[in-house]
Amino acid sequence: MGARNVTRTIIVETPSKPGNLGKVTTAIGLFGGDIGEIKTRQIGPYSTVRDITVQCESEEQLETAIAAVEQLGEGIHVRAVSDDVLHAHEGGKIHMSSRFDIRSIDDLRKVYTPGVANVCRAIEEDPSLAQYYTSIGNTVAIITDGTAILGLGNIGPLAGMPVMEGKAALFDRLAGISGIPILLDTSDPDEVVATVKRISKGFGGILLEDIGSPHCFEIEERLIKDLDIPVMHDDQHGTAVVTLAAVMSACRSAGVNLKEAVVGQIGLGAAGLAICRMFMAYGVKEMVGVDRQPAALDRLAMYGGTPARSLEEIMEKCDIVIATTGVPNLIKPEWIKKGQVILALSNPKPEIEPDEAIKAGALFAADGRSVNNVLGFPGIFRGALNAGAKRITHDMLVAAATAISNHTKPGQLVPHPLDLRAHQIVAEAVEMAVMKEESSK
Ligand SMILES: NC(=O)c1ccc[n+]([C@@H]2O[C@H](COP(=O)([O-])OP(=O)(O)OC[C@H]3O[C@@H](n4cnc5c(N)ncnc54)[C@H](O)[C@@H]3O)[C@@H](O)[C@H]2O)c1
Ligand SMILES: O=C(O)C[C@H](O)C(=O)O
Numbered sequence: 233m234g235a236r237n238v239t240r241t242i243i244v245e246t247p248s249k250p251g252n253l254g255k256v257t258t259a260i261g262l263f264g265g266d267i268g269e270i271k272t273r274q275i276g277p278y279s280t281v282r283d284i285t286v287q288c289e290s291e292e293q294l295e296t297a298i299a300a301v302e303q304l305g306e307g308i309h310v311r312a313v314s315d316d317v318l319h320a321h322e323g324g325k326i327h328m329s330s331r332f333d334i335r336s337i338d339d340l341r342k343v344y345t346p347g348v349a350n351v352c353r354a355i356e357e358d359p360s361l362a363q364y365y366t367s368i369g370n371t372v373a374i375i376t377d378g379t380a381i382l383g384l385g386n387i388g389p390l391a392g393m394p395v396m397e398g399k400a401a402l403f404d405r406l407a408g409i410s411g412i413p414i415l416l417d418t419s420d421p422d423e424v425v426a427t428v429k430r431i432s433k434g435f436g437g438i439l440l441e442d443i444g445s446p447h448c449f450e451i452e453e454r455l456i457k458d459l460d461i462p463v464m465h466d467d468q469h470g471t472a473v474v475t476l477a478a479v480m481s482a483c484r485s486a487g488v489n490l491k492e493a494v495v496g497q498i499g500l501g502a503a504g505l506a507i508c509r510m511f512m513a514y515g516v517k518e519m520v521g522v523d524r525q526p527a528a529l530d531r532l533a534m535y536g537g538t539p540a541r542s543l544e545e546i547m548e549k550c551d552i553v554i555a556t557t558g559v560p561n562l563i564k565p566e567w568i569k570k571g572q573v574i575l576a577l578s579n580p581k582p583e584i585e586p587d588e589a590i591k592a593g594a595l596f597a598a599d600g601r602s603v604n605n606v607l608g609f610p611g612i613f614r615g616a617l618n619a620g621a622k623r624i625t626h627d628m629l630v631a632a633a634t635a636i637s638n639h640t641k642p643g644q645l646v647p648h649p650l651d652l653r654a655h656q657i658v659a660e661a662v663e664m665a666v667m668k669e670e671s672s673k
């Protein structure tokens with residue numbers, strides 16, 4: 233018998249009648265599937281749903297076993313087949329829970345009515361008390377229209393929900409912030425801005441996530457102008473912060489002055505344009521960019537960058553090359569010059585694999601899994617919320633980038649994304665930057 237390397241959980245619905253589970257397990261067993269755990273998920277008067285873990289020698293064997301269950305008929309259905317990752321997502325990754333135990337009538341009166349009425353009245357009289365007596369000051373809305381989910385493109389807000397739940401889980405675990413996913417069924421800037429403004433009262437900050445370009449630029453700009461809570465488009469500025477941190481670390485190791493280096497950006501969408509703007513505001517004198525859309529090149533020029541004619545030109549003349557196109561394997565190893573820094577940041581697949589870039593002569597190379605905005609957005613919002621900041625400014629973002637880079641171990645470009653100290657240090661640096669800005673007013 234071969235190794236049983238394929239393990240899946242088959243979710244099976246059967247009529248609630250004795251003997252049906254036996255039929256299902258027999259069908260699976262007859263086709264070579266080895267049954268592990270069986271968990272009853274739901275028993276109703278008419279049907280029962282169970283998770284059945286099955287090990288098989290191959291995908292083909294698994295498919296045959298599943299087909300055998302389907303062929304049983306008589307109301308028996310395979311509802312879904314989960315692998316480890318799908319299994320981990322069952323029921324979603326987040327849950328809103330009470331911070332209080334509600335065990336007695338006394339608890340109920342305190343937490344809910346009639347006690348809560350006094351708190352409402354107090355906030356009605358002085359709205360600033362909502363910061364103390366509600367969760368608003370520690371809650372950030374994670375808003376998407378689903379138009380640029382990771383590198384998967386415009387797959388819609390519903391299909392983007394697992395990413396938004398992931399961001400919420402990271403907010404909680406890395407910065408103690410409650411992140412609430414909000415799925416928008418529109419990407420029209422007027423409607424997005426109006427909707428976000430109308431719900432903004434319940435939040436201490438707004439994280440715009442995976443909203444495509446160019447409409448993301450207008451949406452973010454208008455929301456920053458109209459709201460007095462921090463608003464940040466993660467794919468723009470979260471990415472720019474972590475990219476700047478990685479490049480600062482590379483320059484430090486190589487003994488290069490970043491401001492004098494020639495930096496090239498391939499892909500001038502949400503992430504790419506923000507990276508260019510951040511680097512130029514930081515003091516990089518020569519920022520060159522390329523995109524297949526002429527309008528993106530015009531935007532770069534408008535902000536003071538230099539459009540390049542081709543990708544090859546960028547590879548030829550730049551010391552540092554950053555790519556955020558969403559196109560896997562776009563950078564050919566033969567284009568890499570000895571000593572270049574290559575950050576191929578597209579997820580889920582980079583423009584060139586880091587080991588391939590190093591083999592081709594790059595001094596440092598990284599992909600979007602390690603140089604990822606997960607190192608930025610939790611600490612940036614923690615710091616901004618702690619300081620009661622109304623905006624996220626360039627100085628706060630540079631403070632975050634510098635903190636990330638300073639916390640990086642020699643020979644690496646950024647800290648490990650789960651290094652909790654790194655997130656604390658980012659939060660502290662951002663908070664300090666707010667205090668500095670306040671005191672210089
Ligand atoms: N590592 C991170 O933290 C991080 C953060 C944000 C985005 N990303 C990744 O960056 C990629 C882009 O994300 P985005 O939000 O900026 O998307 P976007 O759609 O706003 O931008 C992509 C840009 O690349 C351009 N482009 C595509 N193919 C090109 C080509 N062959 N040559 C030149 N330009 C080309 C497009 O015209 C567009 O302007 C995605 O894969 C995403 O996963 C990574
Ligand atoms: O979500 C990530 O892992 C990074 C980034 O936000 C992306 O869209 O790729």
Ligand SMILES: [Mg+2]
Nearest residue numbers: 382441442467
């Ligand atoms: Mg994103």
